[in-house]
Amino acid sequence: MRPTPLTEQELLSRAHELAGFTLDELAVQAGMITPPDLRRDKGWVGQLLEWHLGASAGSKPVPDFIELGIELKTIPISYTGKPLETTFVCVAPLMGLQGVTWENSHIRHKLARVLWVPVEGERDIPLGDRRVGSPLLWSPSADEEQRLRHDWEELMDMIVLGQVEAITARHGEVLQLRPKAANGKALTEAYGANGQIIKTRPRGFYLKTSFTAELLTRAFLL
Template sequence: MKKIFPTCISNENILFLRAKLITGYYIVDILRWLNYKISNKFKKDKGIIGKLIEFYLIGNKQNNFSNQDIPHLGIEIKTITIDINNKIINDSFICSLPLINKNNLFFYQSKLYNKLSKILWIPIIIKNINTPILMRKIGHPFFWIPSINEKKKLHDDWDNLMKLLILGKIKYINFYNGYILLVKNKGNKKQLTKTINNIGEIISVIPKSLYLKKKFLYSLIKKNKNFIK
């Protein structure tokens, strides 16, 4: 792919300006600008839109499993797919849930907190779920920093999950449905990770990931009503 901007971003205003420049354009336009060649795997890659938007904004990035997409600014970049009736299409993946590393039990030291400290949301507007990827429209970007109340709810969700993990109640972690967070399996039965059950045995389970719930995401877009105009 062809890089459009310098990788170095000195401040968030430059990042936001880059995001605003693509408002109203379609994914097919991004592909043209990046000189991206569509392969047979294109439609099967669920994260392809996010990858394209990130590459447009910041170019190649280093491994960011723990850090934000732009660590020196403390900003994560996320897309949020919405239909023309303001319906959120998917829960939003944030990061993996550690199942055996108990050194990061505290919320404010967690990968989750790091990822959610500040997010630049890029709305992706569709007519319905059958809208082709290439014809999905880019909406107005907006920044989000968790409020005090949101941080409290996130903290409560995290603490509830860590209690289950410490007690080895792994089956209760599956599809945890909290105030803001949701837990889902990430991977398949062939991709297993280790954890400890309630009697201290090391067992193999499907990896888990943390998502922001659609209901919560809808509350965010209600505060940013001009994102589709």
Template sequence: MRKRRDAPASELELMVRARALANRTVAEIARALNWPLPEDPKRAKGFVGQLIEAALGADPMAGELPDFPHLGVELKTVPIGPTGRTVESTFCCSIAMADVDREVWCSSRLRQRLARVLWMPVTGARFASLGERMVGKPVVWSPSAEEDASLRADWEDIIGSMARLGYVTAHLGSVMQARPKAANASVRQLGVDEMGATRLLPLGFYLRAPFTARIVAQP
């Protein structure tokens, strides 16, 4: 049976667990928790993130709350490529399409999710086998005033475009972007544009790779 650790009692305990995973391979962590490695690469998507969640005691039922609701800490697993850089953008949260004309930055879902984040870099993405990938040094992070201002500016541009036009392009935003979440382009959810209620493609906020690279590179 797959094992999952109990929730940590404090942020300090969480960081002790996170540091204990550093320099361990995915195969080693999976073996300790009795998680079999997926044999089919197509079934491996999301496996590393789920494994680290289990090893740290994240709440699998957190939903739209942070992964450690009682601590207010979100967990983000970041794949690192052969050059030592992040290889893809990082999903933050879905966009409440029906509320885009009413949300404000200070109380937004995105700001709440990014208030406190534990970043777990995983090296070996795109060049090492799943089991050989290795967890790097964890970083616990809260946005600085400058980072918060950059996130807010992008958020206001993206939400403003959606409220006015009913759509947004992935090119908008310097440190983050909005992209479709649905695998099927025919999927729609209730949203708002300048004409009122409409059906829109579900979107999510994603941090751009250079932004997350600066975070995980912190000493």
């Protein structure tokens, strides 16, 4: 792995250097084997880019570039540059929510500064042939943060009121809450409708594709 970048500019320069390379080319440089597809290796593209960019966090619940406070997010895009899937941000807390506010929330911390790296994601392009795009270093504008906060507060209110099972992917304008687990057998505790403790699948916060499409469109004038 490359040394950890010391400044935002150094990190951004490294990300720009990757633009145009295929995943196969980058894998060879990193001494990695490109899997046939991402069905069993969903995080592989992110791990490959972490290696090239010098991310230091590993699997710890802190920004990928701890010293810079920057999170790395790869985003699969279509031929027209539109995001092909929602973006996982973090696991949602379902218990022990006293004192949790938007200001001190984990999700706000994760989205404070993000390095977006688009990668070709169309299914008919073999994984190794997919190219990396130009990066975008982003922090939410006041308007974007307000929209994120509004959705987060609405979703958290439903969790506190014991309505977690009633939340669907349609709730939220820019943020959604969805089950986040490798399989349906993984269960965690949450509040039930009558205040009792229930078992439910872990949930994760995801950015909707309409929101990430806005970011890319504005940055690259697609």
